Structure formats: structure tokens, C-alpha cells
Amino acid sequence: MKSKLLIASLLVGAIIMGGCSAGNSESNNNSNMDHSTMSSMDHSNMSDEEMKNMEGMDNKDNSMENGHASHNNPLALNNSTGENELALPPIIEPKNGIVDITAQQGTTEILKGTKTETYGYNGSFLGPVIRIHKDQTVTFRTKNALSEPTTFHWHGLEIPGNGDGGPHQVLEPGVTEDVNFTVNQGASTLWFHPHPEGATAEQVYKGLAGLIYIDDENSQKINLPNEYGVNDFPLVFQDRQFTEEKQLNYQAVLNEDGTIGDTLLINGTVNPKLTVGKEKIRLRLLNGSNARNYTFKLNNGATFQQIATDGGFLNQPTDMKEITLTPGERAEVIVDFSKMDDKTDIALINEEGITLLPFKIEQKAASTSNIAQKLNDFGVTEEEKTLPVTKKLELFGMGTMVSINGSQFDMNRIDFTQKQGDTEIWEIYNKPDMMGGMTHPFHIHGTQFKIVSIDGKEPPLNLKGWKDTVSVEAGQTVKLAVKFNNKGIYMFHCHVLEHEENGMMGQVEVK
Numbered sequence: 001m002k003s004k005l006l007i008a009s010l011l012v013g014a015i016i017m018g019g020c021s022a023g024n025s026e027s028n029n030n031s032n033m034d035h036s037t038m039s040s041m042d043h044s045n046m047s048d049e050e051m052k053n054m055e056g057m058d059n060k061d062n063s064m065e066n067g068h069a070s071h072n073n074p075l076a077l078n079n080s081t082g083e084n085e086l087a088l089p090p091i092i093e094p095k096n097g098i099v100d101i102t103a104q105q106g107t108t109e110i111l112k113g114t115k116t117e118t119y120g121y122n123g124s125f126l127g128p129v130i131r132i133h134k135d136q137t138v139t140f141r142t143k144n145a146l147s148e149p150t151t152f153h154w155h156g157l158e159i160p161g162n163g164d165g166g167p168h169q170v171l172e173p174g175v176t177e178d179v180n181f182t183v184n185q186g187a188s189t190l191w192f193h194p195h196p197e198g199a200t201a202e203q204v205y206k207g208l209a210g211l212i213y214i215d216d217e218n219s220q221k222i223n224l225p226n227e228y229g230v231n232d233f234p235l236v237f238q239d240r241q242f243t244e245e246k247q248l249n250y251q252a253v254l255n256e257d258g259t260i261g262d263t264l265l266i267n268g269t270v271n272p273k274l275t276v277g278k279e280k281i282r283l284r285l286l287n288g289s290n291a292r293n294y295t296f297k298l299n300n301g302a303t304f305q306q307i308a309t310d311g312g313f314l315n316q317p318t319d320m321k322e323i324t325l326t327p328g329e330r331a332e333v334i335v336d337f338s339k340m341d342d343k344t345d346i347a348l349i350n351e352e353g354i355t356l357l358p359f360k361i362e363q364k365a366a367s368t369s370n371i372a373q374k375l376n377d378f379g380v381t382e383e384e385k386t387l388p389v390t391k392k393l394e395l396f397g398m399g400t401m402v403s404i405n406g407s408q409f410d411m412n413r414i415d416f417t418q419k420q421g422d423t424e425i426w427e428i429y430n431k432p433d434m435m436g437g438m439t440h441p442f443h444i445h446g447t448q449f450k451i452v453s454i455d456g457k458e459p460p461l462n463l464k465g466w467k468d469t470v471s472v473e474a475g476q477t478v479k480l481a482v483k484f485n486n487k488g489i490y491m492f493h494c495h496v497l498e499h500e501e502n503g504m505m506g507q508v509e510v511k
Contacts, residue, residue, distance in 0.1 A: 074292060077239060077264045077350070082273035082358035086266060088229050089211065091129045092122070094138050099130055101152065103171075103194070103208060104145040110270055114246040119146065119206040126268045127192070127210025129234060132183050134216035140179040144171040149196055150203060152179070155328065156190035156310055156448065156468040157212065161488010161510065164446050167197040167411060168489060184485060185448065186376075187219035188312045188466070189234075189284045189330050197411065201259065201290055201497035202250040207268070209236060209288045222372035224307065225282040225334070232282045233274065235357070237325075238265050239292045256399040258291025258496045266357060274357055277364045278338045280371065282307075285333065287325040290497045293439060293471075295351035297322035298335070300344070305371075308332035311448035311466030313375040318461045322351070326441035328469040328495035331462075334371065337361050378465055380450050384423060384481040391416055391426045391482075393506075395440060395472075395494065396433075400502045402494070408503025414489070415506035423483040425452065430472040437474025440499070444468060445490040446510075450481040469495055484510040 092099060106124030107115035121127030132138055140163075142152045149172050153165035162169065163179040171177055190212040194203040211234050225231035241253045241261035253259055266272045287294055298304065305317035310330050323331055340346055342361035349355055397403045407415070418424055426449075428442050448466035451459040455477055458464075472478050484490070493505030 074260050075241075075262050076352065077262060077354050077356075078271075079355040080264065080273070080347075080358060081271040082347075082355075082360075083271045084269050084273065086233070086235075086272040086274045086357070087269045089126060089128050089234065089267060090122075091131050091213075091228060093131045094136070097137060098139045098141055099132075100141045100143070101127070101130070101192075101210075102143040102145050103150050103152070105147065105206075108207070108268070110265070110268065111242065111246045116242070116247055117206075118248065119203060119208045121192075121208065121210045125207040126236065127208070129211040129213055129228075130192070131213045131215065134183050134186060134214060137180075137182045141176065142171065142179060143176040144173055147173055148199065149173065150194045150199070150208070151196050152192060153195035153445070154179075154190065154192050154212065155443070155445075156188065156330075157181075157192075158185050158447060158485050160486040161446060161490055164488065164490060165192075166195050166445060166489070166491045170196055183214060185214060186312045186466075187216045188214045188310070188448075189286070189308065189332060190214065190311075191236075191286055191288065191330070193288075195491070197409075198501055201254075201501050204288070204497060205240070205250045205259065205290060206248055209238070211236070211284075211286065218376070219313075222313075222375055223369055224371060225280050231277065231279055232284070234267065234284045234286070236267050236286045236288045237294055237356070238268075238288045239263065240265055254498070255291075256498055256502060258498050260290070260292050264356060272357055273360055275360045275362060276337050277362055278340070278342060279336075281335050281337055283333050283335060284330065285323075285325060286330045287327050289327050291327060293324060293326045294356075295322055295324040296333075296348055296356070297351070299347045299349045299353075299355070300340070302335075302340070304336075305334040306331055306462045307334055307371070307375060309463065309465030310468045312378070314462065314465045315376050315378055316373050317371060317375065320462060323462065324351075324471070326439060326469070326471040326495070327497070328441050328443050329467075329471065376465070378450075380452055380464075380481060384425075384450065384452060387423065387425045387481070389427045389479065390424045393426065393428050393442075393492070395428070395430055395442075395504060397504070398433075398435075402499050402502050402504040404493075404504055404506050407506070409493075409505040409507075411507075413507065414509045416508040418482075418484060418508055418510050420484055420487050420510050423481050426480045426482050427477060428470070428472050428480065429477045430474050432474040439471055439473045440504075441469050441495040442472050442478070442492070443495045444480075444482060444492045444508075446486060446488065447482060447484050447490070449483075452479040452481050454478050484508075487511060 108118040108125040118125040151165045193209045239261040346359045348357040493500045
């Protein structure tokens, strides 16, 4: 029986793991390419049996048991019953220029009547919203109160490499370290999470994640909803799978190609609802899951407006019917509840029609002011459009055998170099293999980049903004204009956390 389960798991695993692929035979044809030490490897001619054997080397025998039949048809989420009001993280701001942030462990009553062992920042589960301002000089005073090493990675923040919190900057238990920097980017919704080599996925799964809001003069002038908890709400989406004991046992549910759960938590709240007024409401969406993609829409088919991407505002509000975010991506949207019937059930749903977040509309004083039609002055320059590609990244593999340009992550190897302040064009190609492939969220530390093209075409309007994580579908080629304003060593990787940990990550040194 055990052998039958193993064979079944390997067969399903081969289907699941088939997406982490890329390759481009042209990568050696440009003498200006920065290949550094990354080698080229073509796995596309592997047989089915070889593909299965790759996955079977190290993969846990649980892909069948946990229902992870496919990332294109993932384990279904529960419908939110709306019985619990959405929890809101506390806001903390610098005091005398210092923000204290402690990674700690504890217990949290996520499911009624049970204490679940969890991790959190400044609390037992998840973390606060850190609010800072452009041009402000701040110190993040980080402390590790866990019983294991961790790091503090500031996802989307332009920061010197020695403060970025990648796997180089490990804090041992009991250690406190100051991260000093000046905020040099515009208004945006960023986030922070751990990034220790080999433990990122599990630490995030247990609860280490928080938000960073950057404000600037522009954001205070463009008449956006900005009253926290009244018309401006953070929404951190994460899926989890609880054991029979209602615990978060990551090792029991680990899937080497991306761990997916059936229970949705928003801001750590199970079965949430959000009470809003009949006014324009700003929702700051973060996909904080290990691997699941989310497509968000309203159940009544209403249009909403996207106003921001990962790293800042779009040039103008953009009408949308739905928006998809892969792990690590953010978006800000405006929903106009003043036009909706408060007696009608309104909810945020996913592409399968699963109710993610029901809204309760109250008849209370509403702001009816109009949002500015000009939010930003963002654009890809003509020069950036004509720059040659100098870095090509070829993703390939499955499960524990993922790679970039044929190599797995090595902390002692610098894969690319780039000069501080120079803009280069990075080309990311997700080559489908015999199993069809899957979408990869590609993230670069320490910078906000511009999407120049997707398969040779301009990106859609809602992607014409600053990004630090970009969704690359199987078979797609994405070109990015990348500039680093600080020096240091930065990671680039797939933000499916299990892919990152299994080696789909590299390093660029900015000099």
C-alpha cells in the first residue's frame, strides 16, 4: 500500500512540479551579457521518468495526501462565513527616529477555543504596520526573540544591501541589531518578512509578516481615502492548512513546489467580514501566501479602480473588474460603496466564486470627495525601451531541482554584477516544460523596477507602475528596467517560497 501511495504521489508531483522552467538559446549570443558564473543547462529533453525521478529524490510523500493536485487547479479555499470582524494590525511610527521590531513566538486563538502556536512581530501572530515618510532618516531596531535564527527582510524597500535582510544578515536568538537608512522612495505599500536560508517558508507560514506604509507629500495631496481602519484598510491574504489539533504544522503539509492550504486568513482572521461606510474605500491588497495566486473581484460584477502597484501610484486610477496577485505582489484599489445597496450582500470573491471577504455596509457619514485623476508621473523612457538586454535569466526545474540558468543558489557565489545608478534591462523567461508549466512571481531585492514589455508588448495599464515582484506566466518573456540606488548584495528569486528555498535564487552585487 505504501509503495502505491509513493507511486501516486510521484505521478501527481510530476504534474505539480512541472512549471519552474526556463531557457533561452540566445543568451550566449550577446557579448555584452553579464552571465557571471551562472551556467546554462537544458532539461527540456528529459523523459517523463527522469522528471519523476528528479521530484522523487527529496519530495515529501504528501502531495496526494494534502490534495495539491495542481497549482492550476489548487486545493479549494473555504468560503468566509463572515462571522468575525476583520482584525487590523496596529500602526507604529518612529519615536526619536527609532522603530522597535521583535520577532517572537507565542500562541494565538485563530480558531475559536484553541491556542495555536505561532510566530509574530511585536506580538504572537503577524506584525504591525510600520508607517514612515519619504526623506525621513529612521532606525529599525530589530531583535530576534525566537529560538532559531532569522532575518528581517524589507520587501520593496530601497535600502543598502547590508540592511536588506537577505540570508547574509542572520540574527541569532537573543541578538538585537540596528538597521539605519533614509527613506528615498515615494508613497507605497511594502511589507517585511524573514529571509533565512532554508527557513523562510516555514517562518512566514507560522506568522512572520508585517506591512510598511511610506507616505510623501504627493500622497497627502491627491485626496485618497486615508483614515486607517475607517476608509483605508490593509488586507493580508494567506492560506493555511491546520492539523486536527488546529496547529500550523508546516512540515506535515509541506509541498516542495509550493505549500497551499484550504483555510483563508486575512490579517490573521478566519471567516472575516469588513464593515464599511457608504463611501469610497481604499483596500491595500497583499498576497502574503507561500504559493497561492489570488484573482480578486466583486461578487456583483462591479468595477473598482486600481490606484497603485507594488511600489507606488499609477499615473491615474484604472478601472478594473478583477486583479490577480501572485505571492509577494501588492495592489491598492478603491471600491465605491456609496453606489451600492446596503441591503445587498457584497463580497470580495476569487476566480472560483469563493467568498473571501464579505462587506457589511453601514449608513454612516460618508466622504463623497473625488479622487485626483493624476496620481503620479511614472513612465518607461524611450532610452529604456531601446537599451539592449544585458542580463537573461532562465528558470527551470521542479520540486527540489529548481534552478536559474542551470545553477542553484550558492551564498558564496555572485551571479551578476551591476553598477550603482545604472539602468540595465533584465530579461526573464519562464520556459514551459512537458507538463505545461506554472506562473512564477519574480522578485528583486533592494529596488523598484519598471516593466518594459511582456512578450514584446507594452504591459497593461495596471502594471505601468513601480514593481518589485512580477508575475511571469509559463512561456512568457518579461523585460525589466532595473536600477539600484544603493550598493550591496541583493537576492533575486521566485517568490513561491518553496522554490526560493530549493534553489531558485541568485545574487547580484551592486558596486
